[in-house]
Amino acid sequence: MTAASIAVVTGAARGIGRAVTRRLVAAGSRVVAVDLDARGLDQLAQQLPAESVRVVPADVSTAEGVASYVDAAVDEFGGIDVFHNNAGIEGTVATLDESDVDAFDRVMRVNVRGVYLGLHAVLQVMRARGRGAVVNTASVAGLRGRVGLGPYVASKHAVLGLTRTAALEAAEYGVRVNAVCPGPVRTEMIERIDASALRAGEGVGTSTLCRYGTADEVAAVVCWLLGDESAFVTGGAYPVDGGRTAV
Ligand code: NAD
Numbered sequence: 001m002t003a004a005s006i007a008v009v010t011g012a013a014r015g016i017g018r019a020v021t022r023r024l025v026a027a028g029s030r031v032v033a034v035d036l037d038a039r040g041l042d043q044l045a046q047q048l049p050a051e052s053v054r055v056v057p058a059d060v061s062t063a064e065g066v067a068s069y070v071d072a073a074v075d076e077f078g079g080i081d082v083f084h085n086n087a088g089i090e091g092t093v094a095t096l097d098e099s100d101v102d103a104f105d106r107v108m109r110v111n112v113r114g115v116y117l118g119l120h121a122v123l124q125v126m127r128a129r130g131r132g133a134v135v136n137t138a139s140v141a142g143l144r145g146r147v148g149l150g151p152y153v154a155s156k157h158a159v160l161g162l163t164r165t166a167a168l169e170a171a172e173y174g175v176r177v178n179a180v181c182p183g184p185v186r187t188e189m190i191e192r193i194d195a196s197a198l199r200a201g202e203g204v205g206t207s208t209l210c211r212y213g214t215a216d217e218v219a220a221v222v223c224w225l226l227g228d229e230s231a232f233v234t235g236g237a238y239p240v241d242g243g244r245t246a247v
Contacts, residue, residue: 005029006077007226008069010060010118011087013040015187016137019219020084025052027223030077034058034069035087060087060114070121080125082226085118086137088155090189093148093196104151111155112162119166123175132175135225136163140183140241148197156181160237167235176234178225183241186212208243 007024011017012033024031025048035041038057045053056072058065073080091107092099115136126132141149142156159179166177184190184206194204206212218240224230225238239245 005081005226006073006079007031007082007084008034008073008080008122009084009086010034010069010114011137012055013037013044015189016182016185016215016218016222017084017086018044019215020086020222021053022048023216023219023223024082024226025049029082030054032056032069032073032077032080034060034065060118061109063117066114066117066121070125074125079129080122081129081132083118083122083126083132083134084137084222084226085115085122085134086222087114088137088139088189090149090193091151093193093200095148096150099150107151107155108158111152112158115159115162119162119177123166123170126170126175127173130174132170133226133230134166134170134175134177135222136166136177136179137222138163138179138181138237140181140239140244142179142181142237143239143245148200149193163237164235171234176225176230178230178233178235179237180218180222180225181237181239181241181245182213182218183207183239183244184212185215185218185240187215205244207241208246211242213240213242 007029012021013035034056041055056069058068088111092103138159139156141153142160163179
């Protein structure tokens with residue numbers, strides 16, 4: 001990523017995606033900000049220079065939604081240099097024996113199909129340009145199991161599989177692909193997960209650093225992975241978890 005980069009960020013209306021969008025704009029990038037939540041996107045856009053942001057309300061789990069954000073980047077900004085493939089949902093907190101199949105399907109649809117569709121479309125654009133960097137948002141749940149979050153854990157393991165395969169395939173045309181693996185980060189998602197876990201009588205736990213991370217602490221690592229300073233880094237899975245996976 002250079003100061004003139006063209007970026008696409010999914011799940012940009014709040015949390016980690018919003019923090020990444022703000023950092024990219026502050027570094028001089030133009031960003032296509034994608035989310036299901038059109039109102040959240042508009043609120044974000046009001047806080048940023050108009051020439052730096054295009055908002056695209058879209059569902060990343062559909063081919064039409066993905067085409068709409070790729071087209072916006074190509075038609076309005078001329079391509080895609082960096083892609084934060086970030087939108088995700090946590091699903092329902094329940095043990096596998098008590099979970100329901102529809103909840104499993106919903107999580108896999110957004111977290112795996114959505115990430116796959118994004119790679120499928122954006123890598124075509126990057127291949128034609130012969131450059132680019134991608135960061136997929138996985139999770140510590142892509143590296144470890146977690147009680148009550150089976151579908152989410154499975155989906156984030158799948159994100160790492162897609163990341164490693166994309167890195168192997170895209171290296172030959174100059175594109176790097178990495179994953180970030182956040183631990184508990186203070187966003188609306190972790191508030192929902194913790195509330196469900198507490199209702200089920202489970203502990204929530206934070207990190208070895210005894211606190212939640214902030215969205216901006218994850219965004220800093222994402223932007224490093226998207227940028228030229230990480231030019232020799234691809235196929236990796238980077239925990240930003242306050243040491244949670246050290247145990
Ligand atoms: P969040 O719920 O605050 O934000 C997620 C955003 O994604 C929301 O704005 C939501 O509208 C959007 N979104 C959901 N489904 C979508 C879809 N189908 N199409 C388009 N947009 C959609 O969550 P967050 O904490 O910022 O999470 C961002 C990513 O980080 C997710 O992939 C999540 O799994 C991952 N993550 C979060 C944590 C954490 O502790 N917060 C930890 C590990 C990984």
